[in-house]
Amino acid sequence: MSIALVILAAGKGTRMESDLPKVLHKIGGAPMLHHAMLSASALEPERTIVVTGHEAQLVEEAARAFDPDVITVHQAEQNGTAHAVAQAKDALDGFDGDVIVLYGDTPFITTETLEAMTAARAQHDIVVLGFDAEDPARYGRLILEGDTLARIVEYKEATEAERAVTLCNSGVVCASATMLFSLIEAVGNDNAAGEYYLTDVVGIGRDRGLSATVVTCDQSETLGINSRVELALAEAAFQANTRQTLMENGVQMQAPETVFLSFDTVIGRDTEIEPNVIFAAGVTVESGARIRAFSHLEGAHVSRGSTVGPFARLRPGAELAEDVHVGNFVEIKNAHLDEGAKVNHLTYIGDAKIGARTNVGAGTITCNYDGVMKHKTTIGRDTFIGSNTMLVAPVTVGNEAMTATSTTVTKDVPDGAMAIARTEQQNKKGFARKLFAILRAKKAKQAKG
Known part of the structure; x- marks a missing residue:
């Protein structure tokens, strides 16, 4: 019928x-x-x-x-x-x-x-x-x-x-x-x-x-919902039921009452969810992954064996292949990280593709927005991105390449090459003491007057 x-x-x-x-x-x-x-x-x-x-x-x-x-x-x-x-x-x-x-x-x-x-x-x-x-x-x-x-x-x-x-x-x-x-x-x-x-x-x-x-x-x-109070009770019931279903299907939660899920959240068995994690809409986590505490995921796909967090944010379009590591205070948006890639600290990766086994150092930023349009950063496999690297998109860094710490990359880097783009260090003898003396005298004068 x-x-x-x-x-x-x-x-x-x-x-x-x-x-x-x-x-x-x-x-x-x-x-x-x-x-x-x-x-x-x-x-x-x-x-x-x-x-x-x-x-x-x-x-x-x-x-x-x-x-x-x-x-x-x-x-x-x-x-x-x-x-x-x-x-x-x-x-x-x-x-x-x-x-x-x-x-x-x-x-x-x-x-x-x-x-x-x-x-x-x-x-x-x-x-x-x-x-x-x-x-x-x-x-x-x-x-x-x-x-x-x-x-x-x-x-x-x-x-x-x-x-x-x-x-x-x-x-x-x-x-x-x-x-x-x-x-x-x-x-x-x-x-x-x-x-x-x-x-x-x-x-x-x-x-x-x-x-x-x-x-x-x-x-x-x-349950019919007619007020904000009833809406909150319904949300609590939804969360409790969804958590229970996931745990019955093999998902590990240390503190399930602190994990918040969406209507379409999919999490595979033997995945570990640490406390205080939020899954917004459109998230799939495959089996055997680990989502660490205080992370926020939305519109993202996390493959088997990957680790996210703590304090990580995956935004829509984040695609993590198997055994990827995304660490603390890292934000990923509209980016694909290939198998074994690591982005472990204090980094923003947006509109990018990161090759297999590449390591992205702390403080790296893909500068993807020029004020009008978004641009893509492509990084090859087995590449090392030094800490505090600025990648000004559109730009490509090749396979088995490297960027030196504090480099601003504005041109493509060939396979196997090392990019260095920073000013030469100069040490001016006694300058720090002189400068501090001037500043302290200025502060004292302001305090009197």
Whole structure:
């Protein structure tokens, strides 16, 4: 059966106290909307429709950044969840498969849970995702008759007996497209909030002789985020779950609570992550690497056996081959370091290619920016770059070459050559004492006057 997704993302999120739409607030470096789209993407949906509202253009741009083929529709007035889903009807014209309704501010529902819902559709017309709540609070209640779902009751409409039920509604629904929109057309707004509730489709469907059931998941999957406090709690939950998964897959962390990961971080087994490391988006670390304390990685690839840090920064485009060493207070940006290269101290390497087994000395800088354009530095294999070398790009240093300490390289260096570009040292006898005497006399005069 073909699958289509309808993801509701129209809310402003007033309690966020933000100009940014609620679904664009980030968890693990990615908007909540992306998390919802990511879990469902494994179902290979034929169509994905995102229903926008507040700051629609920003939400559309974010949705298309994840999936260029996404369809967006606009809910001009927020009149309830059934009204929101109804906006997707035209976008699903001609589609005869199942629709899953998701929420952009509920980012943790897993692919496995969605697969269970699609499997349940083989036996029932309507499938609702529910959870057993420790504290049901103001959630809608799922009212069962035997093993079938009779109706969903919003908290405001529930009796005391119905409020005692702990099986709660997540809001996620799966049904055939034709049936779903037929049921939505029958939904009214005669309720305490004056809204069109998607939950009403279950009761309407039962009145029509349709079968409904509940698939349950852990309450943590259904966590909805409506405030900054809830966003922080969601971030903590994401980090804890991601760390645990990595450790279960063979990654070593000395102090996992100090390591922060992104939604797309990939780390191979037997890699060691020391305390206080941050992985921003787009990082892959292969097996057997070591990321030392207080390092920050973003958009980087670290190959097997390499060491990064402590206090290192890998920026987007950093590519480290096997057994590369990047040491303390080193920054790498848009640069490829070949196997066995070493950049161990106090160095900036940007827009560059460093050859195999080359050693870059402390204080080296690739001067890659002329104020308007970026330029590339190329260093060959088995080369030694002396400390405090300035490489003024575009420039090439050949294989098995060398630069002398404190050299400013402005011209290409041939294979096997040594570049020396610094002024000759002069020692002026007694000059230091004379200069200090002049300076001290000047300071004393300023103090008196």
